[in-house]
Amino acid sequence: MTDLSLKERTVAPAPSKPTGAAFAPVSPVDIEARAVSKNFADTPIFSDVSFRLARGEATALVGANGTGKSTLLRCLMGLIPTTDGSVHLLGQQIDAATGRQMRGLRAQVGLVSQKHNLVPRLSVLSNVVHGMLGKHPGLRHWSHSLAPQSSRDAAMQALERVGLADYANRRADRLSGGQSQRVAIARAIVSAPKILFADEPCASLDPSAGEDVMELFFQLVRDEDVTVVFTSHNIAHALKYGDRVLGLAQGRIKLDATSASLDTADLRGLYD
Secondary structure, three states: OOOHHHHOEOOOOOOOOOOOOOOOOOOOEEEEEEEEEEEEOOEEEEEEEEEEEEOOOEEEEEOOOOOOHHHHHHHHHOOOOOOEEEEEEOOEEHHHOOHHHHHHHHOOEEEEEOOOOOOOOOEHHHHHHHHHOOOOOOHHHOOOOOOOHHHHHHHHHHHHHOOOHHHOOOEHHHOOHHHHHHHHHHHHHOOOOOEEEEEOOOOOOOHHHHHHHHHHHHHHHHHOOOEEEEEOOOHHHHHHHOOEEEEEEOOEEEEEEEHHHOOHHHHHHHHO
């Protein structure tokens, strides 16, 4: 098996550009972790995690069960506090953000999880309208029947993009697993977020439906230049859909490299 202590990699810095040479502008950094650590009571989960993710970059966060991938994702989103270090989202330090600033940040962030978290008794369209609650809190965006026409139109456009416009009036509990996840993706993209987090987005689906969902998800986000961080146990998905791979093991970032520079053996070493 791969010895990670000898195989740690980091992304090499971009080469310096000569003065006066024409070059593409550097993408802004959307997500930055600075020496982030997280403990639950006296149990350390991970420590000294640092990285910067540029606008439009898709990053796969991989590692064995219990390494803290989902916990790190929640720290990046500001859903749980870090124990040490800081997280910067869209240029703002989230643990120093005021309530109003935090609401503004969350309005620019979407989440797709393995538990689709749809409201079963509401329509598909109403569930997608819920994706606008970050920008428009209140009862009007709890049901499509109360939402303004512009919001209903945006929700229908999101459903069209995931191929489910014909299901708009169907109850969410009458969908298949793959259809439910497509609705969850529509809900995540309806407010045009700058950043999308996806926590094992196809873990609850059969392989065929999971592949369809991943293809659709990344087609949509690349069309809009959205920054993506996704967790996955699927090594093939990490290499195929991630521009970059971060590997958690033994409470540290043990791998940080472009997917083009890796093969499956490099990732299997994270599971030793």
